[in-house]
Structures are given as structure tokens and as C-alpha cells.
Amino acid sequence: MIRGLDHLVPTVTVVERTTAFNQRVLGMRPVTCGEGRRALDFGSSKINLHLTGRELLPHAARPTPGGAGLCLVTQTPQEQVLAHLVACGVPVEEGPVPRTGALGPILSTYPIRLRR
Numbered sequence: 290m291i292r293g294l295d296h297l298v299p300t301v302t303v304v305e306r307t308t309a310f311n312q313r314v315l316g317m318r319p320v321t322c323g324e325g326r327r328a329l330d331f332g333s334s335k336i337n338l339h340l341t342g343r344e345l346l347p348h349a350a351r352p353t354p355g356g357a358g359l360c361l362v363t364q365t366p367q368e369q370v371l372a373h374l375v376a377c378g379v380p381v382e383e384g385p386v387p388r389t390g391a392l393g394p395i396l397s398t399y400p401i402r403l404r405r
Contacts, residue, residue: 290373292362295390296328298337299357300344307338322389335391347383347399360390360397367396374400 301307304327311317317329317336326345329336339345344352363370367385374381384398 290363290365290370292364294334295360295362295392295395296335296337297357297359298339298348300339300341300349300352300354302341302354304338304340311336330391333392360388360395362390367398370398374398 299307308319308327308329311329312319315331317331320328320330320335322328327338329338339348339352341352341354347358349356349358365373371381371385380401382399382401385396386398388395388397
């Protein structure tokens with residue numbers, strides 16, 4: 290069902306320092322998208338950076354610096370993904386909904402985030 294990783298969404302305390310490190314050390318390309326959102330492009334994936342206290346929706350139930358969300362890629366139609374999650378007893382928070390992935394428009398389904 291899963292084909293790969295589209296993007297990762299870590300919560301960081303300093304966007305500029307995170308961006309500079311990943312550009313200098315790992316060769317990632319910093320980009321600004323949407324309403325000033327910061328990301329790092331590399332290969333066919335990207336890292337969307339969420340600043341602590343200013344996380345964009347959707348985000349974790351309790352965003353924590355060092356924590357991250359991820360977006361997996363599948364060729365399975367989203368309706369089947371949704372049905373599979375429900376059949377496995379995984380509650381769904383949202384989806385399928387249109388979003389922007391690493392390479393352009395995608396449909397996303399969000400399972401309920403675990404609450405601690």
C-alpha cells in the first residue's frame with residue numbers, strides 16, 4: 290500500500306537555524322511557499338517546517354520541538370485508504386482532502402492523532 294515518503298513536518302524552535310543547517314550540511318534547497326511557510330526541498334521529498342507555537346493546520350495534538358508528522362505516498366485510491374483505516378479500527382480526523390505535496394497537488398487522509 291505505501292510507496293514512499295512525500296514529506297516530513299517537524300516542529301522546530303528556530304526556522305532560520307534549521308534551514309541554514311540543512312542547506313549547508315545536507316545540500317537541501319530552502320523554499321518559501323503559501324503564506325510564508327518555510328520548507329526544504331530534496332530529491333522528490335520535502336520537509337515542511339513548523340515553528341513552535343505557530344504551527345499550521347493540520348498539526349499534532351501537542352506539537353513538540355523535535356516531534357514530526359509525516360506524509361506517506363500510495364497509489365491506492367484515497368477512498369480505499371479510508372475504508373482500510375476504518376476496517377482496522379483507526380479513527381479518521383479528516384480526509385480525503387486536497388493538499389500540496391512535495392511534487393504538487395495530492396489528496397490526504399489524516400488518522401486521529403494519538404492523545405497522551
